[in-house]
Amino acid sequence: MKKRLLIVDDDREFSNVLKEQLAESKWLEVCGLATEVDEAWQMLQRTRPDMVILGGIKEAERGVLCQQFRLAYPQLSFIAACSPQELMWEPFFRNLGIWVVAKPVQPGQLEALAMVPQGMMAGSVHQNHPNPLEVPPPLHAPTNQIQQPTAEPFSESSYGGSTVPKHLITVYGPKGGVGKTFISRELAIFFSMQRREGRPMRVLAVDFNLDLGTFATTLNLPRTPNLFTWVQDIDVQLQAFVQRQGRDPFTVRHEEWQEYASAVTLSPQDIEKYIVCHAETGLHVLTSPRDIRHSFEIRDYHLYLILETLKQSIYDVILIDTAPDTTDATIQALFFAEHVVMVGNPIVDSIENIQRLLKLLREAEYPEERIQVCMNRLQRREMFTLDEIRAYFQLHPSRKIFSVPDDAEVKKSINTGVPVMMHPGRIAAKEAIETLGKALLPVDTENTGVTPKGKTKDRSSLLRWLWG
Ligand SMILES: Nc1ncnc2c1ncn2[C@@H]1O[C@H](COP(=O)(O)OP(=O)(O)OP(=O)(O)O)[C@@H](O)[C@H]1O
Ligand SMILES: [Mg+2]
Incomplete structure (x- = not known):
């Protein structure tokens, strides 16, 4: 079954070209185009996409927007379409679980991402990926090469979605x-x-x-x-x-x-x-x-x-x-x-x-x-x-x-x-x-166990640097 893609970008031209390129796709169908945040929310509700591609949107921080969308629609996959200058932020997008593709976007890259099982960690797809239709799965540690740990491990419970x-x-x-x-x-x-x-x-x-x-x-x-x-x-x-x-x-x-x-x-x-x-x-x-x-x-x-x-x-x-x-x-x-x-x-x-x-x-x-x-x-x-x-x-x-x-x-x-x-x-x-x-x-x-103040501020100002 085709995955449904919502394109969010204030550049109409970009959205239209992409929509046209994906018209014949066996894997993806474009279910909507939005140029503003409000419009994107409406379309999310109305068209129920599987994936959202986020290009540039004036006065919106893409990372924050993605987190907000994700709160309301946890199953959504996100792709940030970045200009070459914005690619330096790729690690940050990836940390937020957002796939990154470079503009101009190749439809094959989006199709490759459409085939990645939901919930897999975000990665990047550059234009010269050796085989864009084959995004490799995450690797697992080999069991035969394990070194003896010399450090005291932190408790297992400290893992798992620590925020x-x-x-x-x-x-x-x-x-x-x-x-x-x-x-x-x-x-x-x-x-x-x-x-x-x-x-x-x-x-x-x-x-x-x-x-x-x-x-x-x-x-x-x-x-x-x-x-x-x-x-x-x-x-x-x-x-x-x-x-x-x-x-x-x-x-x-x-x-x-x-x-x-x-x-x-x-x-x-x-x-x-x-x-x-x-x-x-x-x-x-x-x-x-x-x-x-x-x-x-x-x-x-x-x-x-x-x-x-x-x-x-x-x-x-x-x-x-x-x-x-x-x-x-x-x-x-x-x-x-x-x-x-x-x-x-x-x-x-x-x-x-x-x-x-x-x-x-x-x-x-x-x-x-x-x-x-x-x-x-x-x-x-x-x-x-x-x-x-x-x-x-x-x-x-x-x-x-x-x-x-x-x-x-x-x-x-x-x-x-x-x-x-x-x-x-x-x-x-x-x-x-x-x-x-x-x-x-x-x-x-004071060792009071209270989360230090200023954390949220730090984070949001970081995001402002990134996407402001
Ligand atoms: N505040 C200080 N007061 C006195 N001596 C200092 C101080 N800071 C550094 N040093 C001296 O300078 C030496 C070099 O410091 P350090 O090895 O930290 O430099 P580095 O910048 O890491 O050097 P490298 O570029 O080789 O990595 C230290 O061995 C120490 O003796
Ligand atoms: Mg040194």
Whole structure:
């Protein structure tokens, strides 16, 4: 039986062309065209579609709209038709369970989605999908490759449709040695020591310095299992999958792997197989590979799948420590993040590189509201004041630049593997990190078990960035 499709787009031309293209389809019939939200509601009620394709609608946030429609009609599948510029938001749409297709839409892509069983996780269909009529099913973890977990697992009941908002925070700085790893570690420990809804926050730190990461060392943690262990398992799954499609994995090209990977979902429960646990605080850590050579085998699509899966996990906060580069790992970590801590030192070369990076991100229309600038290793007397630095970065005067003082305790704490955050006394750097942590994510200071205020606001403003 044909699936019924409602097209919602204020561009009549787009809707009419699509309707015409689908006129002969054996799989889909267009049951209505709507150009406004009110009209879409009426048509939903009147025509009872199976699928809705959401193009651009003035003054409407597509993600919010989709959630509202879904509340009233839970069985509906959603497809966001995005212009090439909007495709950067694909991960966010996918997190909301919305399929993503690029404009101009190919009717074959919609037909392929019409054949996907209802309830399957959303994925993406790019125009050059190897076989658009064959959207692959989600993969399942192989049972023969399971590593011994070294971390204490969270309870099973914590899975299953958890609606707790996740916070992915990427700590970045376009210069080496400015304190990214130190700040990531301290923030991760800070959040691990906080409570949410009467329980300790579930925090994961991820070391995205794939070749030379030292996050594990700074907490005296082992380096096995690690990110590469996960990558190996992903490869086993992807290879088994392409073999089931009748392909020889050795003949699959990089772009085809990207396509296969973008159409699959991994199970978030499996993350625990790849992490190590910091016993003192319960922090989970996904460390970088033990052997530098392993990092050479990690591809962009592995990282994409890993980030996608992390976003679906039960962690309240995920902190990603990055390398001072512009490789794919770093750029993906920036684009997946809800908050970015841009770390620098009050030294001209570090300041210059932050400025260059901000320029690049502004050109890419990256939502600047996500970026918190943090000047680390501030001394009593600096040549540049924070106000001067803010002006140089052309930040809005209302934007705060965070600072962490240069503190002898830091070196000691890195050498001993004991974070300053766990130090019982008053340490200047510790207090500064606490201020930054609270600004990033309001915490349950009284441990009352009450959901921190401001969550909804955070989320909706994020949506406004995306679809406003
Ligand atoms: N606030 C601080 N006070 C004193 N020393 C600091 C401070 N922050 C960082 N350091 C020193 O700087 C060194 C480098 O810090 P860290 O490894 O965190 O930098 P990074 O930006 O992660 O470096 P990389 O670019 O190599 O990953 C630390 O070993 C520590 O000794
Ligand atoms: Mg580092």
